[in-house]
């Protein structure tokens with residue numbers, strides 16, 4: 001899609017927490033939808049890699065190494081974004097650190113606290129920091145949540161605590177910021193068919209003496225579409241919520257999971 005076209009044409013979109021999985025896809029799809037994209041995470045080399053990919057396809061980016069748990073780093077992100085583009089239309093909060101995956105009873109408090117620090121407070125810090133600018137553009141915030149909201153399987157406790165708090169926060173922010181014309185929505189992916197999951201299915205296959213394809217089929221069988229969503233499919237749902245096409249949608253959560261859970 002060329003500049004001037006697409007759901008996000010003329011918009012400036014900040015993606016906080018750009019990693020190799022969904023984060024990359026969010027940046028690529030936002031750029032493909034016509035946005036100028038600001039890439040933020042701690043690892044500068046990865047930001048540059050994704051920016052180069054977008055640049056090669058004709059898109060415009062700014063990379064700002066940022067730790068969203070740090071006030072000064074987030075203030076710098078806002079400053080650099082405004083210096084380069086002069087406006088912000090959407091903030092996509094995607095940052096993620098691998099959760100403990102232990103039973104809650106055996107998860108140490110520091111781990112839970114770190115998870116809340118990143119998922120809840122880091123996200124709130126970024127959202128607060130861009131609040132005034134988003135109010136000027138009647139902009140949009142999209143929180144990346146998880147289908148952990150829909151189940152209570154053992155070992156996902158710490159992750160569920162953090163993502164449930166993120167959801168509660170998103171709903172309150174939707175109410176608080178609505179009067180300023182800012183929309184706040186969430187996207188909840190389940191499985192994401194990307195490198196991390198491909199590696200994991202390989203490990204499961206070895207453990208049970210089956211093929212990775214069989215692990216995929218057994219897992220996908222639980223969804224209506226009998227397959228697992230790819231990062232770009234989740235990213236395009238986020239692009240929609242970030243765009244003006246979702247102008248009357250706020251305080252909502254969109255599940256993108258090929259029909260694994262209904263609600």
Ligand SMILES: NC(=O)c1ccc[n+]([C@@H]2O[C@H](COP(=O)([O-])OP(=O)(O)OC[C@H]3O[C@@H](n4cnc5c(N)ncnc54)[C@H](OP(=O)(O)O)[C@@H]3O)[C@@H](O)[C@H]2O)c1
Nearest residue numbers: 017019020021022023041042043067068095096146189192
């Ligand atoms: N992967 C899945 O199967 C799955 C399923 C459901 C939902 N989700 C959700 O989807 C989102 C993306 O998951 P993903 O696995 O695809 O991750 P990803 O986009 O590949 O990476 C997320 C990135 O967040 C960055 N980050 C971590 N701490 C940060 C901090 N303090 N400040 C700034 N950035 C930080 C990390 O980069 P740096 O280390 O460079 O900072 C990391 O690479 C997450 O919100 C996750 O909960 C994922």
